[in-house]
Amino acid sequence: MSKKNWHEKLGKSISADEWYRNYSTDIPRCKVCNNILSFIAVANNNRTTHFRHPENSGCPTIGYNHSHFANLLRTEQDETNALYLKKWVLENGYLLYKQMCEILGASIKYPEFTEILIAGNHRKCWYYFDLTVSILPYTLLVNYGVFQKEKGRKGREQRVFLAFDSTITTYEQLWNNPSAAAEYVFRIYPDSQEYEVIPIGDIRNIVNTEPPEYFQRYLVKSNLK
Ligand SMILES: [Zn+2]
Incomplete structure (x- = not known):
């Protein structure tokens, strides 16, 4: 899970919170592996949202796929x-x-x-x-x-x-x-x-x-x- 992802139109990375709030019609895609990311709210008592890769994405941002x-x-x-x-x-x-x-x-x-x-x-x-x-x-x-x-x-x-x-x-x-x-x-x-x-x-x-x-x-x- 990551807190931020690259937003192609903005040309910068933004937080999952901001994405969800302001750009919910733009599908988040990891620029490294090109997979579509899902949103996940972590922890019950705080509202921080994260991005999650699909399983077995093989993305180098996860673990040592370097x-x-x-x-x-x-x-x-x-x-x-x-x-x-x-x-x-x-x-x-x-x-x-x-x-x-x-x-x-x-x-x-x-x-x-x-x-x-x-x-x-x-x-x-x-x-x-x-x-x-x-x-x-x-x-x-x-x-x-x-x-x-x-x-x-x-x-x-x-x-x-x-x-x-x-x-x-x-x-x-x-x-x-x-x-x-x-x-x-x-x-x-x-x-x-x-x-x-x-x-x-x-x-x-x-x-x-x-x-x-x-x-x-x-x-x-x-x-x-
Ligand atoms: Zn990726």
Whole structure:
């Protein structure tokens, strides 16, 4: 159950209470899994309304249905582009780090940044055909998986992970013939089963791209390959 859901016409998430009160003719649909949600009033003595998914919806906002999204297919390997991307990361690691924090809406620890790159090595993310620098931070975050709760860290009050639209089955669909589904990613908070819709490519507010001296250490540790 979740307290909020994305309202397509309003272009933002609103509470089940507000939806029920003001938009009762609009059918609530989860933007992540596209299922129709029902309203449920929880607890007898308070009137808070929640949204509920149908059973077995397989929605990644519920539990750990994350792996499907991390296992997008790769059609062929692009060696030349991989060399370019890895070189770009080595030269722009801190910018990439900042972009990832912005996209996730959360502070990422430097050791986690190393882990994200290592996870990218394991999946050979660099070799996705024609992968661009602008899609790279999204791809690496989706591939990494769940960021654990971190007390006192911005945006880490609960677990969070990034997912692409479920209708996307190969990474190439994100940059070749992009459809409407390739225009956004989801920030998913599995503990509250809530999500935010984030437009791809809309990275603003990045300031201070000068890396601290010790940042390089975390970049090198990832041993890009
Ligand atoms: Zn859903």
